[in-house]
Amino acid sequence: MPITYRLAKDFNVAANIIRAQVAPNQIGTLVVELSGDIDELEAAIEWMRSQEITVLLASREISIDEDSCVHCGLCTGICPTEALTLDKDTFKLTFTRSRCIVCEQCIPTCPVNAISINL
Ligand code: SF4
Ligand code: SF4
Numbered sequence: 532m533p534i535t536y537r538l539a540k541d542f543n544v545a546a547n548i549i550r551a552q553v554a555p556n557q558i559g560t561l562v563v564e565l566s567g568d569i570d571e572l573e574a575a576i577e578w579m580r581s582q583e584i585t586v587l588l589a590s591r592e593i594s595i596d597e598d599s600c601v602h603c604g605l606c607t608g609i610c611p612t613e614a615l616t617l618d619k620d621t622f623k624l625t626f627t628r629s630r631c632i633v634c635e636q637c638i639p640t641c642p643v644n645a646i647s648i649n650l
Contacts, residue, residue, distance in 0.1 A: 532582065535563075542575040543567055549611060549634045562634045589633040592649045595626050599645035606637040606646060 535546040544567035553559030565572055579586050593614075602624050607615045614630035615637060617623065638646045 534561075534579070534584070537578075538565070538575050542571045542578070544571055544575045549632060550636060562632070564632060591633050592628070593626070593631050593633060593635075593637070594647050594649050595624070596645045596647070599643050600624055600641075601643055601645075603642065605640050605642065609636045609640050611636070 535548070538544040538546050544565055547564040547566070548561060549564060550562040551559070553561070565575065567575070576586050602617065602622060604617045604622075604624070607613075607617055607624070610616075611634060612630045612632055614627050614632075616625050616627070618625050633648070635648060638648065640646075
């Protein structure tokens with residue numbers, strides 16, 4: 532089903548795909564940023580759930596274990612929103628929580644498992 536097309540056409544909701552893991556004839560996962568009128572957004576989410584699509588809102592949070600982090604910067608290269616950056620003066624990792632969209636892409640990139648998600 533062309534979900535993002537239906538969201539745009541039927542609900543006037545724009546879906547910005549942050550991450551997609553979709554394989555033919557298998558369950559897929561999309562991380563999307565939805566924007567539109569609040570009533571249309573709620574109707575769009577209701578419609579997706581009526582189509583047996585599991586919708587999880589991003590109320591989860593990323594957590595960085597500062598004791599484990601070695602400030603290698605690997606996670607900053609994968610972060611699509613620049614929530615993770617290296618301070619140009621100290622070369623230490625900076626996490627700007629307000630920019631994080633909880634796409635989880637940084638988690639597997641960390642070589643010391645310093646990044647986790649709070650459910
Ligand atoms: S989950 Fe990680 S990669 Fe995704 S936006 Fe947040 S900090 Fe960046
Ligand atoms: S990848 Fe891990 S160790 Fe490297 S800067 Fe990011 S959180 Fe720190």
